[in-house]
Amino acid sequence: MPDSPAQDLPGHEDELRPLADHGETSYLGTGRMLGKVAIVTGGDSGIGKAVAIAYAREGADVVIAHLDEDDDADDTRQWIERAGRTAVVVKGDLADPAHCRDIVARTVAAFGRVDVLVNNAAVQMFRETFEEIPDEEWDRVIATNLSAMFHLVKASLPHMPSGSSIIGTSSINSDMPVPQLIPYDVTKAGIANMTAGLAQLLADRGIRANSVAPGPIWTPLIPATMPQDAVEDFGGQVPMGRPGQPAELAPVYVMLASDESSYVSGARIAVTGGKPIL
Numbered sequence: 001m002p003d004s005p006a007q008d009l010p011g012h013e014d015e016l017r018p019l020a021d022h023g024e025t026s027y028l029g030t031g032r033m034l035g036k037v038a039i040v041t042g043g044d045s046g047i048g049k050a051v052a053i054a055y056a057r058e059g060a061d062v063v064i065a066h067l068d069e070d071d072d073a074d075d076t077r078q079w080i081e082r083a084g085r086t087a088v089v090v091k092g093d094l095a096d097p098a099h100c101r102d103i104v105a106r107t108v109a110a111f112g113r114v115d116v117l118v119n120n121a122a123v124q125m126f127r128e129t130f131e132e133i134p135d136e137e138w139d140r141v142i143a144t145n146l147s148a149m150f151h152l153v154k155a156s157l158p159h160m161p162s163g164s165s166i167i168g169t170s171s172i173n174s175d176m177p178v179p180q181l182i183p184y185d186v187t188k189a190g191i192a193n194m195t196a197g198l199a200q201l202l203a204d205r206g207i208r209a210n211s212v213a214p215g216p217i218w219t220p221l222i223p224a225t226m227p228q229d230a231v232e233d234f235g236g237q238v239p240m241g242r243p244g245q246p247a248e249l250a251p252v253y254v255m256l257a258s259d260e261s262s263y264v265s266g267a268r269i270a271v272t273g274g275k276p277i278l
Contacts, residue, residue, distance in 0.1 A: 013045045013072050013220055020218050022050040023247035024079060029057030032258040036060040037111040039103060039156070041094060041148070042121030044073035046219030047169060050246035051118055051253045052076050056083035058254055063088045063107045065121065072220075086110070094121055095143035100151035104159065114156045116257040119149040119191065120169040124184035126226045138183050145187035149194060162206030165257045168195040170211040170268065175278040188213075192268055199266035208265035210256045215272030218243040239274030 013020060027050075038055050042048035043064030052062045053076065062080050064087060066073040073089050080087035088110050092099040107114055122145045127133050153166060160166075170192040177185035191211060198209035216235040222243075223231050235243030249271050255261055256269070270277045 013049070013075070015220070015223075018218075020046065020220075021245040021247045022079075023053050023250055026247060027054050027057055027250060029054070029059065029083070032058045032254060032260065033116075034059030036115040036257070037063070037107065037113055038116035038118065038257065039063045039065065039107055039114060039152070040118045040120060041065040041103075041152070043118075044069045044076055046221060047214065047217060047246045047249050048118070048120045049076050050250040051120065052087075053079045053083070054250035054254050055116070055257065056080040056085040056087070058258070059085070060116070060257075061086040061088075061111060063090060063103065063110070065090045065092070065094065065103050067091070067093060067121075093144075094148035094152075095140055097147070097151045100148050101155045104152065104155035108159050112159075113161060114159045114164065115161070116165045116167070117152060117156050117160070118167045118169070118253060118257075119152060120167075121145075121148065122169065122184070122187070122221070124181050124221065124225050126180045126230065127182075128180060130182065133183060141183035141187060145184065146190045146194075149191060153198065157202075157205075157207070160205075160207055163259065163262070164207045165261070166195070166198060166202075166207065166209040167253060167256050168192070168209070168211040170195070170213045172213050172215045172270065172272050172275060172277055174213065195268070196266055203265060208256075208261065210261075210264060210267045210269070212249065212252055212256070213268055213270045213272065213277050214244065214249055215270070215275055216243045217249065217271075218245060235273065237275075238272060242273065244271065244273055
């Protein structure tokens with residue numbers, strides 16, 4: 001099980017113990033996304049970092065949106081460029097609707113369109129009682145995890161050609177909420193619901209929408225937001241008995257973004273170490 005020291009939000013990759021695997025030395029691309037343009041929020045670390053690396057090795061140019069983890073974002077940028085693709089790094093707060101629109105505007109300025117939008121960035125805090133949740137924390141979690149997806153999708157749609165893909169990072173928590181993470185749980189259920197609605201609303205435009213429901217995945221968010229005993233036991237509750245690595249999710253995001261999934265829309269794919277989602 002992990003035994004990582006506590007971190008301050010939003011957390012940093014180089015402080016994780018053990019370090020997470022984002023596919024840096026293992027993911028091999030086969031050109032499944034050649035020429036596509038992808039936005040990945042939270043692309044500096046965790047799942048987003050693994051997705052950004054995989055997309056680049058599959059032939060996509062990648063826009064990385066991050067909060068303020070400059071070193072992590074720069075490392076992801078370097079991996080994208082080593083794959084021979086262009087990386088654009090956009091720093092800022094997704095809780096601000098204007099920043100969400102700016103991410104899309106900068107993507108369009110650089111590449112002319114958006115082929116793949118991965119709504120992945122998220123924040124959470126562990127609270128033992130409901131009364132402990134500060135009002136401003138509720139508002140921030142909703143704004144960062146859920147409202148940002150609304151603003152990003154709305155800004156992206158005019159620039160998404162037929163064949164484009166929207167992917168939301170939901171969670172196993174959306175159906176099996178962890179009571180100490182209620183604001184986070186609510187946003188992940190909302191992402192699953194919004195994605196299912198978008199799949200139906202956008203089908204006639206040729207734009208697909210799907211979501212991924214991760215289980216316990218080893219990222220900086222865990223030691224930055226959970227008590228030490230929960231960190232030490234993290235992942236032990238699923239049948240595989242361990243947390244997943246970000247690299248183990250990247251192939252699912254590639255599949256959903258690639259043209260091979262042309263008839264896959266409205267799906268919700270569990271990556272949970274054997275624990276079914278409802």
